[in-house]
Amino acid sequence: AQKITQTQPGMFVQEKEAVTLDCTYDTSDQSYGLFWYKQPSSGEMIFLIYQGSYDEQNATEGRYSLNFQKARKSANLVISASQLGDSAMYFCAMREDYSNYQLIWGAGTKLIIKP
Amino acid sequence: DADVTQTPRNRITKTGKRIMLECSQTKGHDRMYWYRQDPGLGLRLIYYSFDVKDINKGEISDGYSVSRQAQAKFSLSLESAIPNQTALYFCATSDNRGKQPQHFGDGTRLSIL
Numbered sequence: 001a002q003k004i005t006q007t008q009p010g011m012f013v014q015e016k017e018a019v020t021l022d023c024t025y026d027t028s029d030q031s032y033g034l035f036w037y038k039q040p041s042s043g044e045m046i047f048l049i050y051q052g053s054y055d056e057q058n059a060t061e062g063r064y065s066l067n068f069q070k071a072r073k074s075a076n077l078v079i080s081a082s083q084l085g086d087s088a089m090y091f092c093a094m095r096e097d098y099s100n101y102q103l104i105w106g107a108g109t110k111l112i113i114k115p
Numbered sequence: 116d117a118d119v120t121q122t123p124r125n126r127i128t129k130t131g132k133r134i135m136l137e138c139s140q141t142k143g144h145d146r147m148y149w150y151r152q153d154p155g156l157g158l159r160l161i162y163y164s165f166d167v168k169d170i171n172k173g174e175i176s177d178g179y180s181v182s183r184q185a186q187a188k189f190s191l192s193l194e195s196a197i198p199n200q201t202a203l204y205f206c207a208t209s210d211n212r213g214k215q216p217q218h219f220g221d222g223t224r225l226s227i228l
Contacts, residue, residue, distance in 0.1 A: 045207075105158045107157050
């Protein structure tokens with residue numbers, strides 16, 4: 001079974017609109033962490049935001065926020081006021097704290113921002 | 116200078132050749148990782164190392180080997196390359212605090228003909 005599911009292979013969004021990228025996860029661990037990374041067309045992997053399973057507040061980093069719904073096992077990335085430079089692949093990843101801190105990755109969502 | 120440096124950035128080679136991809140880091144992290152990325156898939160872990168004396172197989176270690184020469188250096192070898200090892204390869208590092216993200220090199224695009 002997939003441990004990290006990103007159901008949107010691709011999305012088109014108008015510039016300046018907000019966008020939500022979906023991520024659901026599956027774990028029986030009580031302690032885990034969720035990460036989002038951005039991969040522009042140049043190929044590098046850029047860390048965006050982190051949410052711990054025990055964090056009470058949703059994580060925010062500038063225009064990025066994480067809509068963490070623990071009971072639903074979802075960790076959606078929200079990008080506010082999208083910009084052309086946000087066009088990229090976005091990956092959700094999970095670290096289970098009883099599995100040697102390895103990251104398990106989703107297949108990614110390709111986001112294209114339209115001018 | 117980049118914190119995590121991978122060499123080479125691009126490599127085209129032939130089936131059966133031995134290839135080494137190198138990774139060095141200046142972040143002082145103990146943990147280092149090798150991943151491969153194929154189109155339409157997320158990253159898959161090949162090997163990881165928590166310190167110089169600790170090497171572990173990841174999800175897809177067959178056909179690969181690694182060497183942790185020092186805290187800052189972690190190399191990946193393909194002993195006899197085959198075309199389905201054509202992929203984008205990433206090295207990553209992290210410290211030993213679970214909340215911290217992994218930091219990635221810029222990747223090596225490897226093509227095996």
